Every structure is written in structure tokens, then in C-alpha cells.
Amino acid sequence: MSDWLAQTSDHARAFLEGRRLDEVECIIADLSGIARGKAMPAAKFAKQRHFYLPSSIFQQTITGDWAEDGDAAFLEPDMILRPDFATACAAPWTADWTMQVIHDMFDQSGDPVPTAPRNVLKRVVALYEARGWKPVVAPEMEFYLVARNVDPAQPVQPPMGRSGRRAAARQAYSMSAVDEYGKVIDDIYDFAEAMGLEIDGILQEGGSGQVEMNLRHGDPVKLADEIFYFKRMIREAALRSDCYATFMAKPIQDEPGSAMHIHHSVVDLQTGRNIFDGGDGTETPEFLHFVGGMQTHLPSVIALLAPYVNSYRRYVRDFAAPINLEWGRDNRTTGLRVPVSDPDAKRIENRIAGMDCNPYLGIAASLACGYLGLVNRIDPAPQFTGDAYDSAEGIPRDLSTALDLFEAATEMHEVLHPHFATVYTAVKRLEYGAFLQVISPWEREHLLLNV
Structure with a gap:
């Protein structure tokens, strides 16, 4: 050997x-x-x-x-x-x-x-460790299986299931819906076993052919590596069944988007204790500061969590995606959710990130917000207990605005690395400029003969 x-x-x-x-x-x-x-x-x-x-x-x-x-x-x-x-x-x-x-x-x-995404995440993790903390994350992956689409001008369609019918929408948690494309799921399991990747669970989401895969909690760099591997592997598994897997945030009109929810907790390196839990299930000041950091700084890193023009099509009111930075216990209408858990698993779920983000950068940006909250002892807004879709929208709604916020966020640049921030902004501005040169079917349909 x-x-x-x-x-x-x-x-x-x-x-x-x-x-x-x-x-x-x-x-x-x-x-x-x-x-x-x-x-x-x-x-x-x-x-x-x-x-x-x-x-x-x-x-x-x-x-x-x-x-x-x-x-x-x-x-x-x-x-x-x-x-x-x-x-x-x-x-x-x-x-x-x-x-x-x-x-x-x-x-x-x-x-x-400094511009390498894996190094950006390692830099953020090192900042935690220098303070005596160990960040822990647990990502959720959502993606669509779709019919082959060789003409970008044509809308994306759901895949054909084994029944001979296309996958149906609004079948969340249906085992029959998952069975429709069971061969792809079987290949994902087999590939994951060969690769040594652990899947915590797979379920049908609300969109036509939309799947959610949960990963167990662990080290941020290791989990980002796994998502990087998973995205490549899932695409290969889909191709074996004559369909595509897409991690695009909003691939199908009128269907829910695909998110990469990130669950966060922080462990004290000396004691091994989750610093978010007071020992009796109560939330600690550190927990509240982490939430406060996310509420304060997430707007400045949306450009990393939602990196493309399509990403912002996912943020639709009352459509299974957050549009706010409220936090609440077991409340899926808030952008920041505290799931039901045992005390030692106390955590905060960031529901803002899209599945189209680079996993290293998405996790790094989310952790950076929490880090600044811990270091600067930022207090959060009061817990939101109602329907947070009725609250004010707290995140930018287009890539240009998100890039403006990121470009001005000098404190965040020091956490991620100033040179990375400069290069990332330049790359995304160039992508956005290229998009603005494209004339869409909507414009031709409604403007060509009417204006």
C-alpha cells in the first residue's frame, strides 16, 4: 500500500x-x-x-x-x-x-x-478556537430531481417517476413520492456508503421532485467537505437515472426554493459544555449574543448565502422560505429558529442560506455573524411569537443590494479576510453585469409589443 x-x-x-x-x-x-x-x-x-x-x-x-x-x-x-x-x-x-x-x-x-473558500472557513473556526470555543454545525440539504433539460430556454420540469407520471408537488413527507424516484435514492445511499459519508435521513419536501437530506452535527470544515462531496455525488447518481439533480435556489416557477439550513451550537473547549445551555434548559447570555450577532450581521453576508440573481426568487412571503431576521422557538416562519431539543443540544437554526451557496462560504459567513455577536455581546431583538411573515422584511431582496451591504461591512471583512472580500465582490459584480445583458422571455412577452 x-x-x-x-x-x-x-x-x-x-x-x-x-x-x-x-x-x-x-x-x-x-x-x-x-x-x-x-x-x-x-x-x-x-x-x-x-x-x-x-x-x-x-x-x-x-x-x-x-x-x-x-x-x-x-x-x-x-x-x-x-x-x-x-x-x-x-x-x-x-x-x-x-x-x-x-x-x-x-x-x-x-x-x-485567503481567497480559497476552505481557507476562509478555517480562518473563522480558528477565531472561535482562539477564544476557547468549538463551533458545531448540522446542515440540511434541499435539492430537486428534474427531467433532463438540454435547452436553457425551456422551463425546468419535474422528473418522470416509475409510475410513468411526473413527480407531483405538495407531497411533503410522502414515502410514496420518494419511492417514485427510488433508484436515484438507492444510488445516493450506495455512493455515500462507498465514500464514507453519513446520511442522517432523507425525506420528500414540498416541491415536485424536491428532496431534503439531513447530515449529523459536527466540525464545520468536515461538514462543508461532505456537502461539497455530496453535491457532486448526487448529480452523478441522478444522471444514472436519466435525470438531473439541481441545487439551484429556485429552479421551478411556483414551487418552493431549496435551502441549506444550518444548525449552530458552540462548545467550550475546556469543559465540553454547550455554552448555549444554562444547565437546566434555559438559554444563556452567549446564546442570546449569538442570535444578536446573526440579526445584526446577516444582512451584510446575504451575498454569500444567496450568491446569484436566482437566489432571491426563493425569498417569497408565505412560501416556505424566510424573509426576515426574527428569532423564535419552534417557529418556522422566522429566519432564525430555535428547534425543540434536549438541553445539551440547544442550538439556533439559520434558515436564510440557499442550497446554491458554496458550503464553505455559507457556513463561514453564518459562523462569522455569531462570532461577532459573542465577541461584541450583541443583544437580540425580543423573541417573535406570532407569524413572522407579518413582520418587516429584514434581508436584501436582490444581489446588487446584497453586494452593496457586503462591500461596506468592514468588520465582517476582518473576520473572513479583506482580500477575500475584495475578490468575491469583484466576481459577483461581474456575474451580475453579465445577467443584466440577458433579455428574458417575460420581457419579450410583455414589453415587446406593448410599450
Whole structure:
């Protein structure tokens, strides 16, 4: 066995037991959460300690354009990629025996590349640890299975189920609805087992072909790695059944959007105690400060939690998505919800993030808001006990406004990294400008002959 394989997890070694490894995919997540990198023969990977990719990867938009990053950006200097062997896992959908390994990114001086999303999250986690805290998260993933769509001009349709009918809407929690595309779910389970990924549960959501997958709680970087892997794997499982999986925030008109709800708690590193719980089920000042930080700072990071123009179509009043920053106990109309739990599992659920966000950046931004609340002892507004859809809307409703807020949030930049904030804003401004050049079918239908 190669020396590097001895550093991997039990499930990675079990996948290769009795087999010869053919290929290794060396991957990173770009700003959009897309897997980028290079593949190489396993024998070559075993002989190398690091690899190179241009730093301009983090200046690339979702459409393939490139944002500016300083006077020398055109030189595209290489960054050094070092494998994190703890992330090694199977790529079970490939034709040969392939492993994928997430890499960390450093500049040529050995410092972490500040624009790399995984490094942004690690930076935020390190700030918690410096205060004696350990942040814990539990993400929920929502996505749609949809019929193949090879013409972007055509609306997205639900997938065809095994009954020969298209998946129906408003079938939340229906086991029959999940069974309609059971082959995809079976492949997701099989792939997850081969990859060593743990699924806490799968259920049918309210949209046509919409699925929710829950993950267990744990370390933020590890959970972001898993979501990064899951999104790639779920797409591959869907293709095997002649359909697509999409993590777009609002892929189908008049259907609910897809969220990435993030459950948060914080543990004291010395005692192992959840600092949100007073020992008798009561909420601590730290819990309230965390909520206060989220209410104060979430507007400035919506551009990370809702990173595309489509993201804001999800925020619709009375349509299973939050439009406010109210907090409440067991209240799904609030943007910040306190779920029913045992005292040691006391947590706050951020319901704002869309499933289209980069998981590293979405979790980092959410944690950063809570961190600033803890450090600055920010008090929250009073708990909201009614229908929060009747409250004032507390979040920006379009990407341009969200970017304005993020660009002005200098305190948040210091948490995430100022250079990251500059590059992220430039990339998103370029994407938004490209969108504004597109004339939609709605405009042609209603404006072409009427104005």
C-alpha cells in the first residue's frame, strides 16, 4: 500500500481492498463551490507531495469570465496545493478505481491563500478556537430531481417517476413520492456508503421532485467537505437515472426554493459544555449574543448565502422560505429558529442560506455573524411569537443590494479576510453585469409589443 493511503480513513482503504487504484482526482472548491483541479495516475500521485494551480481560479465567475485582482493578476501566479489525506474518499461512479482528495491551498511563501473558500472557513473556526470555543454545525440539504433539460430556454420540469407520471408537488413527507424516484435514492445511499459519508435521513419536501437530506452535527470544515462531496455525488447518481439533480435556489416557477439550513451550537473547549445551555434548559447570555450577532450581521453576508440573481426568487412571503431576521422557538416562519431539543443540544437554526451557496462560504459567513455577536455581546431583538411573515422584511431582496451591504461591512471583512472580500465582490459584480445583458422571455412577452 502506498504511504499516503495509510494516512487515509478506514472507508477509503476498504474501498480499495483487493483492488488496484487507477486514478486520483486532486480537487478544490472554487468560489461557486465547483470542483476544480486535476486528475492523475495513482502512481504519479504517490510520488508527489504537492501540486500547482493558478490563483486566478478564485477570480472565475460561474459563466467562465475572469474578475480583476490587482495590477499583477494577469501573471496568474501558481498556488501550492497540498492534499488533506483525511478527505480522501472513493469516486464510486467512475468506470475505474478512483479516489478524490480535497487539497488545501497556499501561496509560494507558505501562507494560506485567503481567497480559497476552505481557507476562509478555517480562518473563522480558528477565531472561535482562539477564544476557547468549538463551533458545531448540522446542515440540511434541499435539492430537486428534474427531467433532463438540454435547452436553457425551456422551463425546468419535474422528473418522470416509475409510475410513468411526473413527480407531483405538495407531497411533503410522502414515502410514496420518494419511492417514485427510488433508484436515484438507492444510488445516493450506495455512493455515500462507498465514500464514507453519513446520511442522517432523507425525506420528500414540498416541491415536485424536491428532496431534503439531513447530515449529523459536527466540525464545520468536515461538514462543508461532505456537502461539497455530496453535491457532486448526487448529480452523478441522478444522471444514472436519466435525470438531473439541481441545487439551484429556485429552479421551478411556483414551487418552493431549496435551502441549506444550518444548525449552530458552540462548545467550550475546556469543559465540553454547550455554552448555549444554562444547565437546566434555559438559554444563556452567549446564546442570546449569538442570535444578536446573526440579526445584526446577516444582512451584510446575504451575498454569500444567496450568491446569484436566482437566489432571491426563493425569498417569497408565505412560501416556505424566510424573509426576515426574527428569532423564535419552534417557529418556522422566522429566519432564525430555535428547534425543540434536549438541553445539551440547544442550538439556533439559520434558515436564510440557499442550497446554491458554496458550503464553505455559507457556513463561514453564518459562523462569522455569531462570532461577532459573542465577541461584541450583541443583544437580540425580543423573541417573535406570532407569524413572522407579518413582520418587516429584514434581508436584501436582490444581489446588487446584497453586494452593496457586503462591500461596506468592514468588520465582517476582518473576520473572513479583506482580500477575500475584495475578490468575491469583484466576481459577483461581474456575474451580475453579465445577467443584466440577458433579455428574458417575460420581457419579450410583455414589453415587446406593448410599450
